[in-house]
Amino acid sequence: MRYSEMFLPTGREVPSDAEVISHQLMIRAGMIRKLTSGIYSYLPLGYRVIRKVEQIVREEMNKAGAQEVFLPMVQPAELWQESGRWEYYGKELLRFHDRHERQYCLGPTHEEVITDLVRNDIKTYRQLPRNLYQIQTKFRDEVRPRFGVMRCREFGMKDAYSFDADEAGAEASYEKMFAAYNNIFNRCGLKFRPVEADSGSIGGKYSHEFMVMAESGEDAMIVCDKCSYAANLEKAEAGRPKKVDSTEKDWLILESVHTPNVRTIEELSDFLQVGPQDIVKTLIFNADGKPCAILIRGDQEVNEIKVKNYLGANELTLADDEMIMQAxxxxxxxxxxxxxxxxxxxxxxxxxxxxxxxGANKEDYHLKNVNIGRDCEVESFADLRVVGKNDKCPRCSGNIQFVRGIEVGHVFKLGTKYSKSLKASYLDKDGQEKIMIMGCYGIGIGRTVAACIEQNNDANGIVWPIPLAPYHVIITPVNVNEGDVLKAADKIYNDLQAMGIEVIFDDRDERAGVKFKDADLIGIPLRVIVGQKNLISGNVELKNRKSGETKLYPLEKIVSEIKKNIDEGLEQGIATTHAGGKTPCSRI
RNA sequence: CGGGGCGUAGCGCAGCUUGGUAGCGCGCCUGCUUUGGGAGCAGGAUGUCGCAGGUUCAAAUCCUGCCGCCCCGACCA
Structure with a gap:
């Protein structure tokens, strides 16, 4: 494409409302524009990158045996009422009604729709397993959209759903997707890692998030430096200590202490001159309307997700003052x-x-020398805390590192959560009606693009890895007013185009500096510089955006050299992970 | 939802305290010169100052309400 004909508005100024680098660069490079909070338009350059990601996703999904569908974005309330989520999904679900006052929502995800589709048309075990996916716009009315397309309200997502006859099949489907995801993110040229994630009330190990390593990431995770254990902080296990039996001889006499206006662990620790590790925090949670006390050592933090899962609660919040007073x-x-x-x-x-x-359950009083078994009872002990810096790997006792990442994908075994409520059943060999086992698998397309920029940029702009680059080459004639320069550049352009290479010809009558700055900003991996000086000896320059390396090539060799560079860049990402393969190919 | 900040040209901002003709830089248009890392000179265009109301002879500026956008928080015994 000729630059002079492109809709590619680049900017020099950093937009004032963009916080993270990917957001800033996507705006400056003319990839996206904001329409309103959390809702973005993709311009031609940005959309090309989106399509690159989508294409990689398609190829790998198809290879893994999934089939592409396209489901509606507007979904009837009835279906969500049937699954029970109309009530539970909360405010992120954008609801509205049509002229007949019928209720609808914009799909934030498609379990309901896909399950409805499958339950109507899959009747027998002979039709299983099936894995259906789509690449589609989702809408989630985020509380606080931020970081550009990283956390926005309207976004493109690949979502796949597997339907299996039994557990073993569901596991196999999960493994296939897990492998496909490794392939996808490898091919995108990303440094990522699959981590164990919270799987909500389903439980088990069947949930992995694919995290792209980035300091700006919103998710915290721990990574073991010895074994392959990596987990979202929400999920990261704290090891269970050995029970040490204390005897009543060790127990001191229970004491009530007047502690006026001392409420926090810090204040209490100061007031009584004891360490926070000698205090037990008592947190009152509201679990589906009922109070529940959670005890934890004063220097530790409660992981609400663990609590929620442990209690099997649908909704868990800290209790309000009234409930605390009552309890x-x-x-x-x-x-x-x-x-x-x-x-x-x-x-x-x-x-x-x-x-x-x-605490003494009495205003301005705390208790000292409390002992479980004598002074109070505990229903059970569980892993309910946030893993801290002093913790060891729960698998191998190696040291753990805290790192941050961006969640670009999530694979999840759903079990029968939706197939049950929506009655997606089939007849097995014995003519018995059985419920299908489901899995769901998502990839944030736009977020993958943003994550890629977070990992690949420098002071001059984006540095695209070849697989996601919107164009592979940009030809920069130093001065288009010099006839032979323009002619040589034009020839290279035509030759590259004839070979099907994705190329921008910067034919603008701008000074070289302007064109170099733009080429750097939009991050095109290879740049051909056609200038008078080198042309005299029949050469042009090839500059690598990433390494900054520059080499001279004779005019007649430049095209084949470019082709070689691109092919190498594309091949690098082709991964070899297959379902059933062992360790995922993570490149952290 | 709580707290804070901001809304003035396409972008980045000043002006507001102390009311009186709408400003700067970049970008954009025209011309000339220039042409290997965001050129120089000359000329030019572009604004319901977020919206609505109020005070006033007079409001970007003061007051009230609303809207939008951004940031932080929604973590506690």
């Missing part, structure tokens, strides 16, 4: 397990504590 008989800040009127669950960190300090 403990005291205002916020003085809760304790002794004589509390709620369920009491404790984190493992509390298991071996003796003579600890805790």
């Amino acid at each position: 403990t008989g005291a205002p916020r800040g003085f809760a304790g397990a002794v004589k509390i009127k709620t369920r009491v669950i404790a984190d493992y960190s509390v298991m071996n504590m003796i003579n600890f300090v805790t």
Whole structure:
């Protein structure tokens, strides 16, 4: 394409409302424009990159045996009521009604629609397994959209859904997708890592997030430096300590202490001159409307997701003042397990504590020398805390690192959550009706593009890896007013085009500096510089955007050299992971 | 939802305290010169100052309400 004919508005100024580098560069490079909060238009350059990602995704999904469909974005409320999510999905689900007052929503995801499709048309085990996917616009009414297309409300997503006859089949489907995802992100040229993720109420190990490593990432995770264990911080396991039996001899006399206006662990620790590790925090949660006390050592933090999963709650929030008052008989800040009127669950960190300090369930009082078994009871102990810096790998006891990442993909075994509520069943060999086992698999397309920029940029702009580059080559004639320069550049352009190579011909009558800056900003991997000086000896320059390396090539060789460079760049990402293969090919 | 900030030309911003003709840089248009890392000179175009109301002889500026956008938080015994 001739630059002079392109819609490619680049900008020198950093947009004032863009915080992260990918957002800034996508705007400056003329890839996206914001229409309104969390809703973006893709311009030609940006959309080309989107299509590159989509194409890689398509190829790998097809290779893994999935079939592409295209489902509606507008979905009837009835279907969501049937699955139960009309009530539970919350405000992220954008709801509206038509002229007949019928209720609809914009699809934030498509489990309902796909399950409806499959239940109507798949009747027998002979038609299973099936894996259907689509690449489609989703709408989620995010509380706070930010970081450009990284966390936005309207976004492109590849979502796949597998339907299997039994557990073994579902596992195989999951493994296939897991492998396909490794291939996809490898081919995109990303440094990523699959990490164990929270799988909500389904439980089990069947949820992995694919995280692109980036400091600006919104997700925290831990990575073991010895074994392959990597997990989202939400999910990361804290090892279970060995139970050390204490005897009553060790227990000191329970003491009530007047602690006026001392509420936080910090204040309490100061006031009583004890360490936070000698205090037991008592948090009152509201689990589906019922209070529940969670005990944890004062220097640890509760992981709400673990609590939610442990309790099997649909909704979990910290209790409000009223509920705390009802449950403990005291205002916020003085809760304790002794004589509390709620369920009491404790984190493992509390298991071996003796003579600890805790709230007295009485305003301005705390208790010292509390002991479980004598002064209070604990229903059970569980892993409910956030993993901290001093923790070791739960698998191999190696050291763990805390890193940040951007979630670009998520594979998830759904089980029968939707097939049950929506009655997606089939007849097995014995004529028995059975519920299908489902899996779902998502990739954020736009987010993958943004994540790629987060990993690949420098002071001058984007540095595209070849597989995602909107164009592979840009030809920059230094001065288009010099006839022989323009002619030589034009010939290279035509030759490259004839070979099907994706090329921009910067034929603008601009000064060389302007064209170089733009070429760098939009990140085209290869640049051919055609200038008077080198042309005299029949040469042109080939500059590599990433390495900055420049080499001279004779005019007649430049095209084949470019072709070689591109082919190498494209091949590098082709991965070889297959379903059933062992360790994922992560390139952290 | 809570807190903070911002809304003035396509982009980045000044002006507002102390009311009185709408400003700067970049970009854009025309011409000439220039042409290997965001050129120089000369000339030019572009604004319901977010919206609505109020105060005033007079409002970008002061007051009220609304809208939009951005950031932080929504983590606690």
